[in-house]
Amino acid sequence: MSAFPRTPNTRPLPNVGLPTDPDYEQRLAEFEARIEAGEKIEPGDWMPYEYWRQLVRMISQHAHSEVVGMLPEGAWITRAPSLRRKLILLAKVQDEAGHGQYLYHAVETLGVDRGTLIHQLLEGKAKYSSVFNYPTLTWADVAMIGWLVDGAAIKNQTMLAHCSYGPYSRAMVRICAEETFHYKQGKEAITLYAQGTPRQRRWAQDALDRWWWPALMMFGPHDKDSPNTPALMRWKIKTKSNDTLRQEFVNEIIPELMAVGLEIPDPDLRYDEETGNWLIGPIDWAEFWQVIRGNGLMNQARMAARRQAHEEGQWVREAVEAYARRHQARQAPEKIAA
Template sequence: MTVTDRDPLAHEDPRRLAEFEARIAAGEKIEPGDWMPSEYRRQLIRMISQHAHSEWVGMLPEGAWITAAPSLRRKLILIAKVQDEAGHGQYLYHAAETLGATREEMVDALLEGRAKYSSVFNYPTLTWADVGMIGWLVDGAAIKNQVMLAGCSYGPYSRAMVRICAEETFHHKQGQEMVRRYAAGSPAQRRMAQDALDRWWWPAMMMLGPHDSDSPNTPLLKRWGVKVKTNDEVRQEFLDEHAPELLEAGLSIPDPELRFDEATGHWVHGPIDWDEFWRVVKGDGPMNAERLAARRQAHEEGRWVREAMAAHAARAASATGAVPA
């Protein structure tokens, strides 16, 4: 099977490759230490570290509203939610570390602009209602993806996803609760909710990735049980769940071609502006520079802190004659 012009498997031992693929076909999980094709390792490090970066960068758009959350409960919820995103990044970096990547390398790749992260976090959060809309739409879309990845063939990635899914439902629900309340609230709250939907609908649809025809990695990743569904399949699940709920909340979805197809039982959306998607992925989104600048600033301002702790640990270890961890 040729999946790209240059077969990334050409150099692999055919017997080992066949054993590996048989294990995946049998539903076994691959664990660190097991034999795996170098392309499997490479693709996983790419996917998992991008996913980790997305969580870490994804703290910023919503985090910006923590200090203005309009009730004590909303403030607590938002801190807990953004904190969970740090936690999810932490779990994912751990999963990538089991493949031999170090967190130092991954952080460096992000800060130097060599790594990608989800395009959706390069849009600005302009009003408080954006926090709710991100929870409902962006986390709603993320959950669809994460539920799929919880079944992935690589043990550590699957485990991180199972843990993340268990926590992420709260993110979705608190967003839903907010937006529904504002959609039924004061005139200003209703306007705020609709405006947020107008701006976040398409970024959320896009964040599930390019059409299958433009997603060169998908066939191999499906064959190896890393992705269990295609981008379009996951996007369809998201659409079928969210379109009727948003309409029921009294909001209008900014897609004139959106309709329910009685024959298939599925919702059908209009064309996605993929030019915008690729522009944002490649670094030209409205907030790319700001997001990376914020990450770099925190990293640089934290450097002396990390160094002080390391110095303290080294001194304590040499004092006791212990070997530092």
């Protein structure tokens, strides 16, 4: 269960086909016909190795992003400026933990268990969304993350709800419903602050200035620089490209941000009458790759926090196991057991 092979020489699951299999071409044709017909691929169904590998990569990165994504906002729960905001933020961060949980389960349907994935994350071998390697500097950042970062995530996840892999698609349907609440509360708060006291207005603009570009980078490199896109689109793991999604997002959000009186931090931004698109200036991809390589402002702190929680929780997990062994016969396991 814990193998995570990198080479197609190893078959991770009996239902995963390798290009060297004698019936590979025939089964691949059948598989692609099913996808073309709009059928969902389910756990246990035949799938080519590359499909399996891409799903494990994407879903596990997504799961890690939810778990690491608890940290930037979670840091403000204790400082939320009203009881209502505190309750909303707690519920939001709780949802993120829940999303991590469903997504780890989705990867488990591909034969890779959560323990293996968490180990990879803590070893620094797994990726997660770079946006969480930026710091949250004021309370307004929490609201801006809801509006921009969750807004961008919804764009991506609404697309992934049409994914050809059944468990991922279904997880996305459920997650999108909750993300919509995250987006709404963020937008509602920023709308209030953008028209609030001078400090609240300053915080709202400052939050937009710092989160705008990282949010746009969430859609990933331009299509021409995205080596995984062709395979992902061919097998309908993704149904829209990075640039298409990014353009849809900016077209929707720019008028909304302007409507509340915020200034988009892009001197090259212009509206193209012909296509109806907002055209953004160049994205600083050097920064993007720097953050991915671990040199963002918060990469080390995020991993240190995850590792600390894991290490400090070790004795708890051991105790849970020891107790379960001693009391297996006496008591049915409850849902809180690991």
